[in-house]
Amino acid sequence: MVTATFRFYEELNDFLPRERRRREFDCPCARAATTKHMIEALGVPHTEVELVLVDGESVGFDHLIANGERVAVYPKFEALDITSLLRVREHPLRHVRFVADAHLGGLAHLLRMAGFDTLYDNNFDDREIAAISARDERIVLTRDRDLLKRRNITHGCYVRALKPRQQLHEIFGRLDLAGSIRPFSLCLDCNAPLHALAADVARSRAPPSVRARFTRYATCDICQRVFWEGSHWRRMRDLLDEVVGTATATPASE
Structure with missing residues (x-):
């Protein structure tokens, strides 16, 4: 058994118990524990993490934690280009496309309205969603933290907002989607062109x-x-203008 010091930043604290939020804390780790294992053991889905620094050096999820190390864990950076530091994922996604869980049907329709390929079926179970994400390189959208901890999911987003309109604002801000929209290019029901x-x-x-x-x-x-x-088209157009304008003017932060 080894002991390491952890500190989580910004919205990642939402996944932690109150006594561990926004502060350093020591945690015992198994000798073969990786950063990914410990981050998820502490309650944070690995898909929410963009950067891990161990003693100030960027590492991947496979880094073996040693005794006395200080582990700083960061979410997506909105205002700072850290591309040269990132090591947690082997490859970025070439195309932005999604698969949404059963609780996010309204968000799925709004993303299709904006032109983002979004698979959704109320009958998808967690195993199917994870398999689709891995096969098609889709970002998983969910309000289920445990789903995002599945090993074969590399890109995912825990959706905090409860209403579809607010969820759309959240996803646009967190994933910087404003510059990639293709409004009204997909069927809202079928996800087909x-x-x-x-x-x-x-x-x-x-x-x-x-x-x-x-x-x-x-x-x-x-x-x-x-x-x-x-x-109906004009109401959707107004919503898109609002979401794009908000995301462009004020980068989202938690």
């Missing part, structure tokens, strides 16, 4: 009141729904 539909074809599939007012349409090849820029 939308494509333009000729007005003469769309009019045969749209209500008379819509045919009289709109000339631009889109459709999904899976569900065959037809979309137009009506009042």
Whole structure:
């Protein structure tokens, strides 16, 4: 058995008991314990961690903790480029895409509205979500801390907000998504690409009141729904403008 000193920063403290938040504390560790093992044993999912410093040096999750070491654990940095320091993950994700757990259906729809490929099924269990994340290199979105501790999940985000609108604000701020949106490019229900539909074809599939007012349409090849820029579209557009404006003006911090 060895003893190391730990300190967690910013929102990572939310996962700790109150007596360990925002302060250094000593903790016994098994002789073969890695930083990943101890971080998760203390209650923090490894997917929430962006940087680990041991005695001031950046290390990976596989670092074996030695007696007397000081371990500082950091979440995502919003205002400081630390790319050259990062060692906790072998590869970054090439594309931002998500898989959401059963509690985040509303958020999944809003992310699709913003153009982010987001898999969601109310019947997905934790094992399926972890397998999908590993297979497709998807970021797991969840309110289940234990799910994020699964070994095969490399990228994940614990969602703190309770309402979909606030969740969208949170995810945009934490993952810096504002510059990557492609609004209304995916079907909200199917997660499939939308494509333009000729007005003469769309009019045969749209209500008379819509045919009289709109000339631009889109459709999904899976569900065959037809979309137009009506009042619902304008409300979604306003929400996206609000979220993007907030994320750009004020980087999120916990």
